[in-house]
Amino acid sequence: MKQTLIRNGTVLDIAADGTTATPIPQQDVLIKGNRIDAIQATGAVDARHFDRVIEANGQLIMPGLINTHAHVPMVLFRGLVEDMPIDRWFNEGIWPLENNLEPEDVYWGTLLGMIEMLESGVTTVADHYFHMHHSVEAIEKIGGRALLGWAIFGSLGQQAVNDTADWVEEINGSGTSRIRAWMAPHAPYTCDDDFLRATAKKANQIGVGLHIHASETKAQTEASLSARGITPIQVLEETGIFDQPTLLAHCCGVNERDIEIIAKYQKHEGGIAHAPKTYLKLGEDIAPVTAFREAGIAVGLATDGAASNNTMDLWEPLRLMSMLQKDRLGAEAMPIPQALHVATRSAAQVVGLADDLGAVEVGRLADLVLVDMSGIHHTPLHQIPASLVYNTRPTDVTTVLVDGDVVVENGRVTAIDRDEVVSQAKARMERLSRNRPDQRIQTYNP
Amino acid sequence: MKQTLIRNGTVLDIAADGTTATPIPQQDVLIKGNRIDAIQATGAVDARHFDRVIEANGQLIMPGLINTHAHVPMVLFRGLVEDMPIDRWFNEGIWPLENNLEPEDVYWGTLLGMIEMLESGVTTVADHYFHMHHSVEAIEKIGGRALLGWAIFGSLGQQAVNDTADWVEEINGSGTSRIRAWMAPHAPYTCDDDFLRATAKKANQIGVGLHIHASETKAQTEASLSARGITPIQVLEETGIFDQPTLLAHCCGVNERDIEIIAKYQKHEGGIAHAPKTYLKLGEDIAPVTAFREAGIAVGLATDGAASNNTMDLWEPLRLMSMLQKDRLGAEAMPIPQALHVATRSAAQVVGLADDLGAVEVGRLADLVLVDMSGIHHTPLHQIPASLVYNTRPTDVTTVLVDGDVVVENGRVTAIDRDEVVSQAKARMERLSRNRPDQRIQTYNP
Numbered sequence: 001m002k003q004t005l006i007r008n009g010t011v012l013d014i015a016a017d018g019t020t021a022t023p024i025p026q027q028d029v030l031i032k033g034n035r036i037d038a039i040q041a042t043g044a045v046d047a048r049h050f051d052r053v054i055e056a057n058g059q060l061i062m063p064g065l066i067n068t069h070a071h072v073p074m075v076l077f078r079g080l081v082e083d084m085p086i087d088r089w090f091n092e093g094i095w096p097l098e099n100n101l102e103p104e105d106v107y108w109g110t111l112l113g114m115i116e117m118l119e120s121g122v123t124t125v126a127d128h129y130f131h132m133h134h135s136v137e138a139i140e141k142i143g144g145r146a147l148l149g150w151a152i153f154g155s156l157g158q159q160a161v162n163d164t165a166d167w168v169e170e171i172n173g174s175g176t177s178r179i180r181a182w183m184a185p186h187a188p189y190t191c192d193d194d195f196l197r198a199t200a201k202k203a204n205q206i207g208v209g210l211h212i213h214a215s216e217t218k219a220q221t222e223a224s225l226s227a228r229g230i231t232p233i234q235v236l237e238e239t240g241i242f243d244q245p246t247l248l249a250h251c252c253g254v255n256e257r258d259i260e261i262i263a264k265y266q267k268h269e270g271g272i273a274h275a276p277k278t279y280l281k282l283g284e285d286i287a288p289v290t291a292f293r294e295a296g297i298a299v300g301l302a303t304d305g306a307a308s309n310n311t312m313d314l315w316e317p318l319r320l321m322s323m324l325q326k327d328r329l330g331a332e333a334m335p336i337p338q339a340l341h342v343a344t345r346s347a348a349q350v351v352g353l354a355d356d357l358g359a360v361e362v363g364r365l366a367d368l369v370l371v372d373m374s375g376i377h378h379t380p381l382h383q384i385p386a387s388l389v390y391n392t393r394p395t396d397v398t399t400v401l402v403d404g405d406v407v408v409e410n411g412r413v414t415a416i417d418r419d420e421v422v423s424q425a426k427a428r429m430e431r432l433s434r435n436r437p438d439q440r441i442q443t444y445n446p
Numbered sequence: 447m448k449q450t451l452i453r454n455g456t457v458l459d460i461a462a463d464g465t466t467a468t469p470i471p472q473q474d475v476l477i478k479g480n481r482i483d484a485i486q487a488t489g490a491v492d493a494r495h496f497d498r499v500i501e502a503n504g505q506l507i508m509p510g511l512i513n514t515h516a517h518v519p520m521v522l523f524r525g526l527v528e529d530m531p532i533d534r535w536f537n538e539g540i541w542p543l544e545n546n547l548e549p550e551d552v553y554w555g556t557l558l559g560m561i562e563m564l565e566s567g568v569t570t571v572a573d574h575y576f577h578m579h580h581s582v583e584a585i586e587k588i589g590g591r592a593l594l595g596w597a598i599f600g601s602l603g604q605q606a607v608n609d610t611a612d613w614v615e616e617i618n619g620s621g622t623s624r625i626r627a628w629m630a631p632h633a634p635y636t637c638d639d640d641f642l643r644a645t646a647k648k649a650n651q652i653g654v655g656l657h658i659h660a661s662e663t664k665a666q667t668e669a670s671l672s673a674r675g676i677t678p679i680q681v682l683e684e685t686g687i688f689d690q691p692t693l694l695a696h697c698c699g700v701n702e703r704d705i706e707i708i709a710k711y712q713k714h715e716g717g718i719a720h721a722p723k724t725y726l727k728l729g730e731d732i733a734p735v736t737a738f739r740e741a742g743i744a745v746g747l748a749t750d751g752a753a754s755n756n757t758m759d760l761w762e763p764l765r766l767m768s769m770l771q772k773d774r775l776g777a778e779a780m781p782i783p784q785a786l787h788v789a790t791r792s793a794a795q796v797v798g799l800a801d802d803l804g805a806v807e808v809g810r811l812a813d814l815v816l817v818d819m820s821g822i823h824h825t826p827l828h829q830i831p832a833s834l835v836y837n838t839r840p841t842d843v844t845t846v847l848v849d850g851d852v853v854v855e856n857g858r859v860t861a862i863d864r865d866e867v868v869s870q871a872k873a874r875m876e877r878l879s880r881n882r883p884d885q886r887i888q889t890y891n892p
Contacts, residue, residue: 075825079832083781116822280769283777310836311823323726331729335529376562376864377757377840379521380871382879386525390727390756394823395841418822425826433828
């Protein structure tokens with residue numbers, strides 16, 4: 001088994017209960033195969049015993065960040081639809097644009113988004129999109145970790161449930177341990193109850209979880225209540241979605257009873273994805289992250305798609321989450337250790353890898369990020385955790401490992417030709433930006 | 447006169463009324479002395495006629511950003527006081543820490559903060575702090591532009607008014623055109639009415655404006671109303687502060703009548719400084735920027751001190767401002783051109799340079815920033831203004847000019863030894879982080 005040594009870093013120790021975040025200086029991290037084998041004071045091992053030695057030189061060693069909900073290929077649409085409320089954003093903007101999407105766009109868009117994520121320290125993404133065989137190909141090539149969902153709408157019928165379930169089984173059975181798949185019905189407002197039930201049943205049969213948009217806005221909750229007397233979260237409960245591990249995207253529109261329901265079904269896998277930048281930009285409600293955590297629900301950070309979020313790094317959502325909880329609840333809400341807990345351990349649970357990711361600990365997968373905190377914007381570095389949350393730039397990330405493999409070195413992905421990806425993205429711009437609102441893939445009318 | 451050519455850039459044209467932001471590609475910007483002499487299609491001039499040629503290679507050429515309210519040397523305290531409400535933040539955190547401040551700290555702290563600002567495209571800062579002769583020295587050395595205020599509390603009495611007025615006159619009469627000074631009483635809650643009146647009178651005598659904290663929180667407004675029946679803004683009106691150009695920091699706690707008052711006194715110089723990151727972090731109200739603008743009040747972006755804001759770049763406040771207006775008012779609030787207008791033209795008015803800064807226009811001062819928008823996080827670049835607001839990183843800034851002089855090249859300040867500044871900051875850490883709450887420079891009790 002390949003052995004890797006990360007020498008002389010400051011290990012960030014985030015307590016399992018989220019109450020503390022402690023930097024431990026002058027540590028060596030020893031990796032055997034794809035897992036952390038030991039963490040110890042630097043200097044005790046002979047570097048010659050390792051296949052690879054990474055000199056941390058005092059940089060921070062932290063767990064890879066986890067993007068718990070994205071539509072990665074949508075980087076190809078970024079900046080095209082701005083300053084619009086959610087209904088117009090969907091109906092006049094994104095859903096007409098997505099009508100231009102061709103399968104191969106997903107390959108290049110995924111590579112483009114993965115470059116941005118990996119180079120800023122995001123090692124795992126829970127992606128929810130179309131033509132996902134191309135996503136698999138791209139993520140394998142660049143060396144990331146992913147939990148993928150092939151998005152389906154109710155209008156596609158049972159065949160889509162069966163087809164995507166076959167694909168999920170194929171992925172999970174392929175031995176590609178970095179890439180797993182769950183079922184991915186789009187949302188309660190685009191999937192009728194029978195379709196949700198069929199998807200839940202299928203997920204149960206094949207033993208996987210579900211990744212679904214849920215209660216994105218208060219208006220969705222109100223529309224559901226007014227149309228049928230129950231909330232979108234209650235719809236998910238009634239249709240059996242919650243009987244499997246569930247990754248719920250957004251949940252900005254939940255009421256107190258919804259929170260109780262979600263908490264009741266919280267499992268060792270699954271939770272809520274929180275994408276604060278997107279929902280701020282849309283002027284919608286902000287998910288009650290603190291209430292979720294108090295109820296025992298796992299929450300992770302997310303970017304959503306770059307068509308709404310513009311960027312794919314998680315440093316901005318990390319501090320947005322913290323600051324918005326303070327905005328809603330006061331300055332003592334979401335203290336720094338909690339924020340880091342959301343970004344790491346809690347997010348690992350959301351994507352179903354609570355025991356494998358989210359901490360620099362012996363036995364966990366070696367998905368690790370080295371952060372250079374010597375920049376002017378961190379100086380003087382009185383408090384590492386504070387600076388990590390409120391000062392870090394994506395460009396502070398220098399080295400990224402996934403499964404013990406170095407996938408980013410000197411701030412650049414190692415496995416692919418970046419210039420080719422940029423060229424491919426540019427070549428697609430004109431076609432992808434054609435907007436014919438009468439030709440859209442769905443209509444937003446929750 | 448020195449002549450400089452910036453060749454083949456995309457000039458960002460922000461309309462004077464803030465309704466549009468238009469990138470104009472393939473432009474040359476010709477600079478004579480410290481002002482923009484011409485802007486024209488690239489290729490028409492002979493580069494040999496210039497003392498210096500800067501190849502923009504398609505980068506964006508935009509006006510230098512303006513930080514309308516800061517306490518620059520407070521970078522030395524960053525990260526030390528977190529997750530606290532404003533009263534504890536002052537009384538248990540910052541004001542005890544500032545008791546450690548020695549005059550020379552201001553020199554090194556200013557250099558440190560100016561590096562971060564200049565390298566991220568901030569060319570002008572309105573600073574409000576102590577021992578400002580050291581600030582002048584630092585800003586002259588590094589080559590920035592500033593409007594400085596030597597902060598005074600009412601407890602210091604008339605002598606402080608006289609002394610700082612003498613200093614203001616000395617600065618404004620020194621011929622150092624990049625550095626100007628205004629009077630800087632701290633706030634209505636730390637300066638009694640007589641002191642404010644004396645300061646206003648002195649400002650009037652010497653013909654300068656005033657830079658003051660005002661109505662920072664709703665609690666300050668309520669305390670003032672309950673103690674004396676008028677708001678902090680009304681106090682400023684009654685004491686004659688508004689008879690001079692006034693730079694008001696924060697104004698998060700204003701009521702509708704306050705907005706009318708501020709609008710009534712809006713002059714060609716002055717306005718409101720908006721520091722969204724600080725006030726989000728403190729869990730306080732967010733300034734009603736859109737209402738200010740609708741009332742005809744100039745608003746600029748600000749960082750406040752890094753003890754609350756952590757960082758000194760303006761890209762984060764730019765998008766925070768936009769997103770928070772959407773959060774409060776809906777997705778159509780603060781559209782992209784307006785946000786850019788706040789950051790540039792409007793901010794120029796706030797710091798009293800409405801005709802000289804804030805636009806890439808013939809006749810204006812050549813305070814210019816080149817932004818490289820070729821990064822992965824901008825790709826594909828469908829809409830430059832959108833990407834500028836929502837995607838730009840501080841590290842995208844490559845070249846910065848102040849008064850036509852290149853002060854940042856390849857992303858690094860040119861005039862000083864960065865390593866020495868970092869060493870000096872580190873050497874001060876231990877002394878500056880001693881916290882004895884019984885020894886504080888003031889008590890927060892508005």
